[in-house]
Amino acid sequence: MTLSSSTCEIYFVRHGETEWNFQDRIQGHTDIPLNATGIAQAIELSELLANISFSAAYSSDLSRAHLTAELVLKSRELPVMASTALRERSAGALEGVNKQIFEEQIRPFLSSKQALHHETYIKTAWHPEIETVHSVFNRVTDFLFPLAKQYGNKSLLVVSHGGVLRSILDHIAFTPGVRWIVDNCGFIKLKIHQQKIELIDCHRVFNKPAL
Secondary structure, X not given: OOOOOOOEEEEEEEOOOEHHHHOOEOOOOOOOOEOHHHHHXXXXXXXXXXXXXXXXXXXXXXXXXXXXXXXXXXOOOOOEEEEHHHOOOOOHHHOOOEHHHHHHHHHHHHOOHHHHOHHHHHHOOOOOXXXXXXXXXXXXXXXXXXXXXXXXXXXXXXXXXXXXXXXXXXXXXXXXXXXXXXXXXXXEEEEEEOOEEEEEEEEEEEEEEOO
């Protein structure tokens, strides 16, 4: 199959704040709704993106992402299509635990030599309960690449989760010893052309030392 030579732009957004975000708890696939702050963040992002002409909108099937997308679109007559492919990185039995406990669980991997090399950083399970970065990236790009072909020379809104955005950043902008941070309602603007992803802009995205 020959792909179109056109380019698709994707505004890839992290959902607004939830109570578990506020409490520093790991969410993963657990369906936690937006809190009042998260709703306000999504409305604020709607104003920031008001002049972007989106041709379609997609979100994770988890409510925090789906409602964020609806709020960002505001009064636009554009439905939000949900997909499990856009769900957060699974953390299994670690979902619900405090972030400090979670960090203690993954510290052995992050302090290892494996974490300094791109291939092993993305493909190794940081903990037996945690989905690999590579697995997240594959399921998301398997979903995105056909859309990019379908919506060539157009812009899409995609609302997902922090771990998903970080998986993309870890693949296209890996730096040894550094971890990406995406604030609630932060986003990365991507250009997809012939199954190649380029980062062209970001909003409320940072990085920090891995340990």
